[in-house]
Amino acid sequence: LELATRLALTADGRLFAYARPRTPGEADFFPRGQTVLRSERYRTYVYELTTDGSNKARKTAEVIGTQSPRRFLVSPRGDHVAYFNVEWERDDQGTVREYHWLYVHDTRTGDLAWQVDAGLRGYDHFRGAAWLDQFRIYLWRLPVVEVHLAPDQDLSKAVGPHVIDVRTGVASPIEATGFMAMLDEGQQSGEDAAPECNTALDGRTLACISSSSAYQSDAGCHTVLRTRNAYTIDLGESQPIPVFSISSSCADRWYLSPSISYVVGVETRVEDYALAGRRMFLYDTSQPGSEPTLMVGTDSWEPSLHPVGWTGR
Numbered sequence: 001l002e003l004a005t006r007l008a009l010t011a012d013g014r015l016f017a018y019a020r021p022r023t024p025g026e027a028d029f030f031p032r033g034q035t036v037l038r039s040e041r042y043r044t045y046v047y048e049l050t051t052d053g054s055n056k057a058r059k060t061a062e063v064i065g066t067q068s069p070r071r072f073l074v075s076p077r078g079d080h081v082a083y084f085n086v087e088w089e090r091d092d093q094g095t096v097r098e099y100h101w102l103y104v105h106d107t108r109t110g111d112l113a114w115q116v117d118a119g120l121r122g123y124d125h126f127r128g129a130a131w132l133d134q135f136r137i138y139l140w141r142l143p144v145v146e147v148h149l150a151p152d153q154d155l156s157k158a159v160g161p162h163v164i165d166v167r168t169g170v171a172s173p174i175e176a177t178g179f180m181a182m183l184d185e186g187q188q189s190g191e192d193a194a195p196e197c198n199t200a201l202d203g204r205t206l207a208c209i210s211s212s213s214a215y216q217s218d219a220g221c222h223t224v225l226r227t228r229n230a231y232t233i234d235l236g237e238s239q240p241i242p243v244f245s246i247s248s249s250c251a252d253r254w255y256l257s258p259s260i261s262y263v264v265g266v267e268t269r270v271e272d273y274a275l276a277g278r279r280m281f282l283y284d285t286s287q288p289g290s291e292p293t294l295m296v297g298t299d300s301w302e303p304s305l306h307p308v309g310w311t312g313r
Contacts, residue, residue, distance in 0.1 A: 006072035006083075007308045011258060014078040015049045015308065016107070018063055044069075046081050046105060061105035064112065069103075071129045073137065076200075080104050082137060082166065084118055084129075102137070104166045116169040127194035128161075133203040137164050138235070139171070140179075140194045161194075163235065178238035182210040182231050197233070199256055204235045207243075207256045221250040222268035222275065228254050230263060230285065244285040251281070257310045261285055265292065266305050275301035 007017045044063040050056045063069055065085025073082045082104045088096050102116040118139070128140040140161050161174040180188050182195040187210070197208040208231045216225040225248045231240040243260050251265030263283040269276045277299045281292035296305065 006069070008072050008074040008081065009308050009310070010074055010078045011076060011310075012078075013051055014074070015051050016046060016060070016072075016074050016078070016081055017049055018044050018046045018069060018072060018083070046107075046110075048078075048107065059110075060107045061110040061112075064103050064115075065101070073129060073131045074107075075131050075134060077134070078107060079134065080113060080166075081107055082131070102164065102166065114166045114169075116164060116166055118164075128197045128208075130198050130200040130206060132163065132200045135165055135167050136203070137166060138162070138197065138200065138206060139164055140197070161197075174235055175238045178233055178240050179208075182208060182229065182233075182240050184212040187212065195231070199258060201232065201258060201260065206233050206235065207231070207258070207260050208233055208240065209254050209256055211254075216248065218248075218250060220269055220271070222270050223250070223252055225250060228263075228265070230254070230256050230260065232260060244283065244288065246283065255307050255310075264295070264307055266307070268301075277301070278305045280305050280307070 007015065009015050045059050046061040046063060047057040048060055061081065063083065063085070065087055069083035069085045071084050074080070075082075082102055084100060084102055087099045087101060089099055090096055100118045102114075102118045103112060104114040104116070105111065106113045118141075128138070130138045132138055138161070160176045161179055162171040163174065164171045179195055179197070180193065183193055187193050195208040195210040197206040199207040201207055209228065210231070211226045211228050213224050213226045218225055227245065227247045228249045228251065229245045230243040232243060233240045243256075244263060249265060250267045250269075252268050253266045255264040255266075257263070261284070263285060265281045265283065267279045267281070269279065277297060278301070279297040280295045282295050283292045284290060298305070
């Protein structure tokens with residue numbers, strides 16, 4: 001494979017990625033569903049990668065759409081993978097319009113199982129996604145909608161937090177008050193405000209992370225210092241429960257474990273205005289205020305440290 005630009009891991013350790021094949025002339029394994037024809041060198045595929053050290057990969061599906069997919073997700077049991085991508089199609093009047101679809105593939109056969117209207121307008125108009133159970137996906141959509149939506153659709157139901165059933169395409173809105181409570185007042189005023197809820201603890205509970213900044217700087221940090229907060233939120237009750245918080249963090253990214261027992265923070269260090277290395281720390285959420293454990297570090301800006309997922313709770 002050339003470069004796995006997205007990786008997704010199931011709870012039992014099955015690892016999926018999408019990437020381009022190394023050989024441009026490799027034969028296609030699955031029917032092409034693209035409305036825009038592309039040469040083989042620009043095609044991407046979904047693979048299942050072995051995690052036993054054998055360095056093998058199984059091609060499972062061809063990516064549909066005209067861009068690199070976003071928000072690559074895998075169902076809890078690894079039966080399906082899902083991603084968001086774009087198509088340009090002509091409407092009845094002959095006008096070319098941009099459509100944003102959620103594509104779901106069966107990982108056993110590679111077949112496209114479902115194609116769901118994601119209700120998006122711009123390519124980046126979503127702020128969170130997590131697979132809840134076998135057929136439902138949580139999604140936060142920004143307050144803009146596609147022009148091709150039905151004229152009688154209530155546009156207020158097309159934004160904010162939703163749960164989408166991939167079998168029917170029905171998106172059920174969730175009360176957003178609890179989600180907004182995770183953000184400070186300055187963040188809540190932004191149109192794209194949303195906590196990062198990219199982990200599902202079960203079919204109705206999300207693990208979420210939010211951050212706020214007083215724009216305090218640190219000479220050794222690549223970014224400003226931030227306060228990082230972790231919550232759980234029950235989609236039925238829609239009330240966030242604080243789990244962990246740390247102030248003045250230099251971490252660029254945070255990763256919460258499925259059991260919400262641990263947090264991994266990834267820092268990028270700066271020296272003399274140049275990237276000088278990266279560090280990965282482990283926090284125990286049951287011991288607030290304790291020093292984090294350094295897991296790994298580098299003395300240069302390469303390699304990048306990017307956790308994929310958690311194989312245990």
